[in-house]
Amino acid sequence: MTSIITSKKAGHSSTGGSVAFVGAGPGDDGLLTLRAVERLGEADVVVVDQLPREAIISRYCRAGVEIVDAGFGEDGQPMTRASRAKVVVTAAKTGARVVRLLDGDPATFTGLAEEIQACRKQSLPFEVVPGVSAASAVPAYAGVPLTPAGVSGVHVLHPHGEVVDWKLHASAGTTVVVLGAEEDITGAADGLLEAGRKASTPVVVTAHGTTTKQRSVSCQLGEVTPVLAAAKLDKPMTAVIGEAAALREKASWFETKPLFGWRVLVPRTKQQAGGIVKELADHGATAQVVPTISVEPPRTPHQMEKAVKGLVTGRYEWIGFTSVNAVRAVREKFEEFGLDARAFAGLKVAAVGGVTATALREWGIEPDLMPAENQSAVGLLECWPPYDEVLDPINRVFLPRADIATDTLVAGLEQNGWEVDDVTAYRTVRAAPPPAETREAIKSGHFDAVVFTSSSTVRNLVGIAGKPHATTVVACIGPQTAKTAEEHGLRVDVLAAEPSADALVDALAEYGAGLRLSADEAGEPVLRPSQRKGSTRRSAK
Known part of the structure; x- marks a missing residue:
């Protein structure tokens, strides 16, 4: 058991401890329920599972909340369900209001049953706050409706359980969802093929579903093993097997956002960058704020x-x-x-x-x-x-x-x-220069774009971190800011239609959509600017 964050301990309840088992969803922090946010705001202790949840905790929890990692023990090995239950009970017995964050939905493929039993034995009050399951959310984010016309059922399989009879899942009218790692999905494919499922059955496999790291590959059931070996996807993975997977080409909406997967540099103070960060996220990008001034x-x-x-x-x-x-x-x-x-x-x-x-x-x-x-x-x-x-x-x-x-x-x-x-x-x-790794990322082209909201952000970023790489898309809020960028040797790619942060992000998104359209029309893979290191693009003279 490892305590990660405790700036100062929040006051524990004087009336005895309690536990709220809260579904944290599959990865996208925006999928939390209103009840989940309410319980997080009241928590004295938050016990986290295996996915990192720093963003949720910093946004919704009180200052000083104690964070306990129940994913891995001090030896670095995954904790057993019994060990996790003990962690939860120990925290609640101190009188704390404990939120046990469980990945996905608490009632689906988690250790909820064991942890509830542990609370019962200690007469600790508890409640269960349902969450969004990866089994439904990840396919939705991949553009795969699970029950189109002709599908009579959805079977969800997880590596925690052993499939005895694959024939139960082999019907052409069934959508099979497999949660786990590459070996779990290839094993399921083999089992379904042996049970008579057609080798031509459509399959979509998604890694890091519902996050901006999401990546999906499509293939047929008979091709799953070689395709996954070549794709080198990271876990956690979710596979959808069945005719529903054939709809992805037309129904994909998340991975086709104009800035999907882009890493965008925002040289602004954190207090001022909130709106831009949110707008970028709406277009599929991840923003990294680098303060260039101190107020x-x-x-x-x-x-x-x-x-x-x-x-x-x-x-x-x-x-x-x-x-x-x-x-x-x-x-x-x-x-x-x-x-x-x-x-x-x-x-x-x-x-x-x-x-x-x-x-x-x-x-x-x-x-x-x-x-x-x-x-x-x-x-x-x-x-x-x-x-x-x-x-x-x-x-x-x-x-x-x-x-x-x-x-x-x-x-x-x-x-x-x-x-x-x-x-x-x-x-x-x-402001003080950012960490060395951030400076290196700026100069070596690891950022896909940078958004400048004033001339001072241009001057200060170049002063404290150096010029962005030639492949990095430069977006400016107005003509004066663009002029300053060019004076510093940068080529301006995007200029906002009006001097506002919203217009700036919209202009960058339009630029990203243009790159995607050009790649599609040429029959080429859609590459982010940071993936084009061989580009002939040059800085302004």
């Missing part, structure tokens, strides 16, 4: 303190937010003074774009002004009304911004009759 408080707090006090006393007609960091800086100063969003009463609020507006709404503030299209300082200036002596009782604007912000907005507002308090709310400094 720090101003060197002296006097300006911000004076401006916030002036805001409360009615000094300003407007406050303009040009970034999420500005929202965060003002909010932190409010909390320091014991203020909340009610202090904005009577004040007009401007936001440079949708992301900044979202940060304000999370604070309970609805912006009065936001550019509809050009979401930039220029766009904000274009829609900001000029000062009117009759309509505006106060002629002063509070702009909390970065120390390196340009003067475009300030100069334009002053020309329109406003007096502007341009206050340094935060400083941006270059």
Whole structure:
């Protein structure tokens, strides 16, 4: 038994321990049920199975939750079901609320029965939270409906059990799903062939199902052994045997996403990268965030303190937010003074774009002004009304911004009759270089794409990690960012239609779809940019 994470122990229940057996699904964290998320949020201890679940735990569990690995013992060998049951019971007897995360669905091919019996013997209360089984989810993600017309049943086989009579599964009207490793699937193929299943029966074998590592191969039942030997798929694997597998060519939806399997570099702070990471995942990519800047408080707090006090006393007609960091800086100063969003009463609020507006709404503030299209300082200036002596009782604007912000907005507002308090709310400094392996991955072409959201992200990434490899697709949020990238010797492949993170990811996805279409039309395999190391592509001069 190995304790993996415990920054500080969460408080255990004073009324005695309990166990929730929770299905964690086959790999995609988005397949958790609402009840599973609720139980994870209440847990004092989480006992994990064999698949890594760090993302689930960091997202849904409280800080300080204790994580116990019940997949492998201290000797590195897989733990027995009895040993896992003992781990669960021992944790619950301390008074902890234990979540036992079981891969897939708890009731399907797991040690649930043994662990329930162990809880019963110790009079520990428990519940079972069903999960999504690999037997149904992986075929669905592979584009294989299990029960098309003409199929009368689905038989699910697992290496934990021994098939005595393969004739029970040999009917042409049956879909057979086999969970396990290569030897389990080839063994099943041999058994079905001996029982009379036709060698021409369609088969789809999928590895790492429901994740962006998913890979599927199609063949006929009589070809399973040589095809799997050549494919070199990793376990866990799921095989679908039967006429349903023939539908994959038309029903595939996950592995055909435009950026499926792409590894995309996002040079941004983790706080700012959330939306981009989610959008990339929706298109099938995995994002790796590499912070290129560090946001720090101003060197002296006097300006911000004076401006916030002036805001409360009615000094300003407007406050303009040009970034999420500005929202965060003002909010932190409010909390320091014991203020909340009610202090904005009577004040007009401007936001440079949708992301900044979202940060304000999370604070309970609805912006009065936001550019509809050009979401930039220029766009904000274009829609900001000029000062009117009759309509505006106060002629002063509070702009909390970065120390390196340009003067475009300030100069334009002053020309329109406003007096502007341009206050340094935060400083941006270059972040520390990423780990050596990340720097090497950037320079050697292990990333398929990089998305630049500003000129500073270009300059800082090159400064702390070096230039991305020539095969890496470079996507930029706007013309100025693209110009900076070219000045640093990069060839820009993708330019967003408008200066927003959503538009940037959409443009990259459209580019990826174009590469896939070109490969399909040429009858060639679809290769990610990182797989094209022999490409003649060159950096910009």
